[in-house]
Amino acid sequence: MKIIVIGAQGDIGRAASAELAARHEVIKAGRTSGDIRVDITDRASIDEMYRKTGNVDAVVSAVGDVHFGPLAELTEDQFMLGLTHKVMGQVNVVLAGLNTLNDGGSFTLTSGVLDRDPIRQATGAATANGALGGFVKGASIEMPKGLRINVVSPGLLDVSVPRYGSFFHGHEPVSSKRVGLAYAKSVEGALTGQVIIVE
Amino acid sequence: MKIIVIGAQGDIGRAASAELAARHEVIKAGRTSGDIRVDITDRASIDEMYRKTGNVDAVVSAVGDVHFGPLAELTEDQFMLGLTHKVMGQVNVVLAGLNTLNDGGSFTLTSGVLDRDPIRQATGAATANGALGGFVKGASIEMPKGLRINVVSPGLLDVSVPRYGSFFHGHEPVSSKRVGLAYAKSVEGALTGQVIIVE
Numbered sequence: 128m129k130i131i132v133i134g135a136q137g138d139i140g141r142a143a144s145a146e147l148a149a150r151h152e153v154i155k156a157g158r159t160s161g162d163i164r165v166d167i168t169d170r171a172s173i174d175e176m177y178r179k180t181g182n183v184d185a186v187v188s189a190v191g192d193v194h195f196g197p198l199a200e201l202t203e204d205q206f207m208l209g210l211t212h213k214v215m216g217q218v219n220v221v222l223a224g225l226n227t228l229n230d231g232g233s234f235t236l237t238s239g240v241l242d243r244d245p246i247r248q249a250t251g252a253a254t255a256n257g258a259l260g261g262f263v264k265g266a267s268i269e270m271p272k273g274l275r276i277n278v279v280s281p282g283l284l285d286v287s288v289p290r291y292g293s294f295f296h297g298h299e300p301v302s303s304k305r306v307g308l309a310y311a312k313s314v315e316g317a318l319t320g321q322v323i324i325v326e
Numbered sequence: 327m328k329i330i331v332i333g334a335q336g337d338i339g340r341a342a343s344a345e346l347a348a349r350h351e352v353i354k355a356g357r358t359s360g361d362i363r364v365d366i367t368d369r370a371s372i373d374e375m376y377r378k379t380g381n382v383d384a385v386v387s388a389v390g391d392v393h394f395g396p397l398a399e400l401t402e403d404q405f406m407l408g409l410t411h412k413v414m415g416q417v418n419v420v421l422a423g424l425n426t427l428n429d430g431g432s433f434t435l436t437s438g439v440l441d442r443d444p445i446r447q448a449t450g451a452a453t454a455n456g457a458l459g460g461f462v463k464g465a466s467i468e469m470p471k472g473l474r475i476n477v478v479s480p481g482l483l484d485v486s487v488p489r490y491g492s493f494f495h496g497h498e499p500v501s502s503k504r505v506g507l508a509y510a511k512s513v514e515g516a517l518t519g520q521v522i523i524v525e
Contacts, residue, residue: 170402198468199424203369206417210409214453218405225398242460245467245519253464254413254457261441261456265449269397320444 129154129183130314131176133167133220134190136160138287139237139279139306143187146307147314154180158190167191167216170223177227184229185314188217189237193251195294201250209255218262225271233275235313236263240282240326246294256280260322267320275319279309282326301325328353328382329513330375332366332419333389335359337486338436338478338505342386345506346513353379357389366390366415369422376426383428384513387416388436392450394493400449408454417461424470432474434512435462439481439525445493455479459521466519474518478508481525500524 128151134140135155144153155161156176165176167190191213194205217236224234238256241249263278270276283291285300292300309325312318327350333339334354343352354360355375364375366389390412393404416435423433437455440448462477469475482490484499491499508524511517 198421198465199470201421203414203418203421206421207410207414210413210457211406214409214457215402215406218453219402222397222400222402222405242463245464247468250461250464250468253460254417255460257460257463258409258413258453258457260460261452261454262449264441264456265444265452266397268444269446269449271398 128152128185128314129180130185130187131156131180131183132187132189133157133165134188137189138284138303139281140187140189142284142303142307143189143310145303146311147187154183167220168212170219173219173223177224180227182227182229183232185233185235186220186224186228187235187310187314188220191217191237191255193255195248195251197248198250206251206254209251210258213255214258214262217259221266221276225274228272228274230272231274232272233277233314235310236276236278238278238280238322240280240298244298248294263322264320270319275317277313277318277321277323279306279313279323279325281306281309299326327351327384327513328379329384329386330355330379330382331386331388332356332364333387336388337483337502338480339386339388341483341502341506342388342509344502345510346386353382366419367411369418372418372422376423379426381426381428383431384434385419385423385427386434386509386513387419390416390436390454392454394447394450396447397449405450405453408450409457412454413457413461416458420465420475424473427471427473429471430473431471432476432513434509435475435477437477437479437521439479439497443497447493462521463519469518474516476512476517476520476522478505478512478522478524480505480508498525
């Protein structure tokens with residue numbers, strides 16, 4: 128298979144790429160690095176990415192910004208970041224790619240643990256994650272050409288602990304290997320409309 | 327209790343108001359009708375609503391627009407409607423109301439069935455519903471003053487069948503009475519961070 132991994136240099140993108148590259152051609156895309164540069168907040172940039180890759184069999188998206196901050200201090204702009212970037216950005220990857228994916232291909236998006244096991248200052252992330260779960264459930268029954276769509280929802284990755292562990296006390300980190308397997312399950316399996324939890 | 331019901335003239339708002347008004351003072355709010363007019367897409371309008379009501383014990387929000395249309399034809403603006411209106415609008419009702427609710431008060435938002443039992447042309451709704459589930463889960467652990475927050479997720483109401491039934495073939499309608507009970511459970515009970523499903 129020919130697979131685009133967006134956000135391939137992030138902790139999650141690396142885990143997905145490592146697992147998938149063992150058996151497939153992986154095209155790495157990212158905002159500031161990779162084989163192709165793409166800004167998922169800009170539909171034209173996503174369209175350009177697909178023009179460069181041509182038809183592919185799968186797209187993995189492991190990107191999406193959210194704002195972290197105390198609930199009572201959140202501004203509308205801060206709250207909307209997760210909805211415009213992590214949600215709408217990843218949704219645009221799907222909407223823009225419907226014609227570029229080969230029949231039977233798949234989209235795999237990325238959410239995270241915070242809508243089922245919340246931490247403080249993370250309502251923006253919890254909201255975006257829940258939204259993505261709803262999106263893949265709804266979109267899965269309308270996908271053309273036998274396309275599938277899932278979202279992987281990993282806990283805090285082991286490799287992310289040095290940077291983010293202090294926000295996640297008590298959370299058991301998940302191995303990058305297991306996170307990579309979840310993307311393989313989505314891309315190489317037959318599931319659709321699922322939130323694939325790794326915890 | 328003194329309770330604001332936003333969207334009190336809608337099918338769901340009527341169900342909530344009917345149940346709660348039997349035991350409490352209900353202030354009906356709405357975009358075009360009610361004791362107080364409020365536009366939840368406008369933070370200033372929400373702030374003005376709370377200035378008019380003064381302190382209250384509970385807020386029920388039963389409002390939120392989404393766009394319905396085939397997945398493959400969705401524009402970004404159409405998709406964003408659910409995120410800016412149904413999600414951000416209801417979230418702003420919460421953020422703006424944190425200081426106005428009395429200690430131990432509650433917010434009850436409204437989502438719907440489409441993120442767990444999807445229909446065609448409803449990815450916008452599925453996404454918004456999922457987002458609201460994530461929001462209340464995340465927000466519940468950060469609420470000040472012992473405030474609680476839940477979201478009621480009803481199936482298609484019996485009274486809504488004449489207008490929307492043709493989109494929901496095979497869905498068993500739920501009675502308005504049972505939907506009203508769900509709001510009473512949220513407002514008068516002790517749950518928090520829950521998606522209260524009525525189906």
